[in-house]
Amino acid sequence: SAPISSHTSSVILIIFKCLSQITFNNCDGRTRTLFQSVDKRFDVDTDGTVTLKRQVTLHEGHKVFSVHAWDSSGKKHTPILEHVVFICHMSPSNNAHISAGVLTFLKSSTGLKRAKRGWVIPPVNVPENSRGPFPMKLVQIKSDYALETRMQYSITGEGANQDPKGIFTVERLSGNLYVTQPLDREKKASYKVTLDVNNIAEKPMEIVINVIDQNDNKPVFTQNPFNGYVHEAAGKGRCMFMTVTATDADDPDTNNGIVSYAIVSQEPQFPKPNMFDINVLSGTIRVRESDMDREQWPRYTLLIVAADMEGDGLAATGTAVITITDSNDNPPQFEQTLHTVSVPENKVGAVVAKLTATDEDEVGSPTWSTKYRIISGDKGGFFNVSTGPSQLEGIITTVKPLDFEKTKQYVLSVIVENDDPFVDSLPTSTATVTVNVEDVNEPPEFNPKEKVIFKSEDSPIDTELVAYTATDPDTGKSQKIMLSVHALGWNRIRMCKVNF
Ligand SMILES: [Ca+2]
Ligand SMILES: [Ca+2]
Ligand SMILES: [Ca+2]
Ligand SMILES: [Ca+2]
The missing domain is CATH 2.60.40.60 (Cadherins)
Incomplete structure (x- = not known):
């Protein structure tokens, strides 16, 4: 590496190799330490090797940065590491290099043939937003043939004689390449100019001028709000x-x-x-x-x-x-969990009970609307429960006639759930409905319902016509059955015996 001349205010560091080595003495005999550079453009290996990860622009000719080091107990130390760094350009070709601000083209190693040669030229780097003074010299172009022949230099291409014109100029005889104005990397990040050397030994060659970024733009959110x-x-x-x-x-x-x-x-x-x-x-x-x-x-x-x-x-x-x-994280709750109701027997579709519920989830959504199930007490399947129009109501009805004489009371357990499943296992609300079956005074029934009697027309008065019996289904209470005869025009038939 070689020190750069101070012809520009900045130095561009383009080294991709070991810069130096640091050591961290923690008196514990360890030779490897966990390091981390605060400046992410530098990397510090566990053996202390400092390397450059990205190109760095050194506006003051050196760079100060700190490195964290962790000791064996995990404690963090942050000493400041100061590096005075020099430019060291890794030229991709050994026949052209920049040194001390001079871009030199060497004679070919054969040195004998004056055939036209193609140069591989390292890029010239210019920081954007430079304050000048302008024109500002970037580099001096020099062919070592200049010792033998008087050279004349000229440039063409972008930034020279093509738009944007006039940004770069070259002094015809000295080969000094100038930039005439501040550059904006965000407008154009690099220029290609063609250098013509008025000498039969040199082909026109391309010089790439890279504009080195400065942080002159702040981030902008792509929308607001998100x-x-x-x-x-x-x-x-x-x-x-x-x-x-x-x-x-x-x-x-x-x-x-x-x-x-x-x-x-x-x-x-x-x-x-x-x-x-x-x-x-x-x-x-x-x-x-x-x-x-x-x-x-x-x-x-x-x-x-x-x-x-x-x-x-x-x-x-x-x-x-x-x-x-919304998620279904609130189970619906019955407003009242104990109900006692009476239902007349024999009716299908009779409303037994209306159970109302509440739910804290989003009104109108399936996390809020309810459905109901009878989980016990309905042996025989006499009841149904359906959701009422409010979506927060379970309506129990009879689907088969109840029979007081068979079952006088049902104790139903009903649970309420949402149409959507719960996000987690949540406690379900249960209501207990005690259904008392009401006895209805059912009419006695003849058995059979119709009886046809044949008797000869000349039967004597008080002849027994038939023994026709009736029974009363209301066995629960003692009831009296009265029989009477309604005959059309036969008013002389009379009931002579009533059996209970
Ligand atoms: Ca910029
Ligand atoms: Ca920025
Ligand atoms: Ca919710
Ligand atoms: Ca819910």
């Missing part, structure tokens, strides 16, 4: 449900253009102040805590920030609005 939706029961899966994005016009390969995200605040701060996490690099937001409750906190507003330079640079603020969507 809207996200997440189920209130999503917490347990720590689910990722939305992503916020900010763009930065600066170089995306450097911290100038890499955006870091953070959550600044959360409103409301309940039930915990940090209900959500954001991925620093991707902007993906996920649920951090498991106790969201839409019924209490249906919406959160997060103030988010996007900043370059690993979160320490230029920043933009934005908003993420998170709507908590």
Whole structure:
């Protein structure tokens, strides 16, 4: 490596090899330590080797950065490491190199043939937004044939004689290449100019001029607010449900253009102040805590920030609005769990009871609407329960005639559930309905219902016509059966015996 001349205010470091080595003496005899460079463009291996990971622009000719070191007990130490670094250009070809601000083309190693040669020229780097003074010298182009022949240099191409014209100029005789104005990397990041050397030995060659980024753009959120939706029961899966994005016009390969995200605040701060996490690099937001409750906190507003330079640079603020969507985390409840009702026997479709319920989930949704089941007490299947028009009502009706003489009382257990299943196992509300069957005074019945009697016309008075018996189904209470005869025109038939 060689020190660069001070012809520009910045030095571009383009080394991709070991810069130096640091040691960390913790008196524990260990030779390897866990290091981490605060400046992510530098890497520190466990043996202390410092390497450069990305191109660094050194505006002051050196770079100061600190390195964390962890000792064997896990304690962190942060000494400051100061590196005075020099330019060392790894030329892709050994026949052209920049040294001390001079781009030199060497004679070919054969040296004998004056055939036209093609050069591989290292790129020239210019920081954007330079304050000048202009024209500012970038590099001096020099062919070592200049010792033998008078050379004349000229450039053509983008930034020279093509749009944008006049940005770069070359002094015809000296070969000094100048930039005439401040450059903007975000407008154009690199230029290709063609260098013509007025000498038959040199072919025209291409010089690439790269504009080195400065952090002159702040991140910009692509929308504001960002809207996200997440189920209130999503917490347990720590689910990722939305992503916020900010763009930065600066170089995306450097911290100038890499955006870091953070959550600044959360409103409301309940039930915990940090209900959500954001991925620093991707902007993906996920649920951090498991106790969201839409019924209490249906919406959160997060103030988010996007900043370059690993979160320490230029920043933009934005908003993420998170709507908590309903999950079935509230079981419906009976308003009254004990009912005693009386139902007349023999009726099909009789309304036995109406059981009302409540549910705290989202009104009108399947997490809120109810359905009912009789889980015990209906041996024989006499009852049905259906959901009433309010969706929060179970109506019990009879589907078969009840018979007081057979069963005088039913004790039904009814449970209420939602149309949607519960998110978790939740306790179900149960109602107990005691149904007393009311006795109805049923008419006595002749057995058989119709009897045809044949008697000869000349039977004597008081002849027994028939023994026709009737029974009363109301066996529960003692009842009297009265029999009478209604005969059309036969009023001389009389009932002579009544049996009980
Ligand atoms: Ca930036
Ligand atoms: Ca920039
Ligand atoms: Ca809910
Ligand atoms: Ca519910």
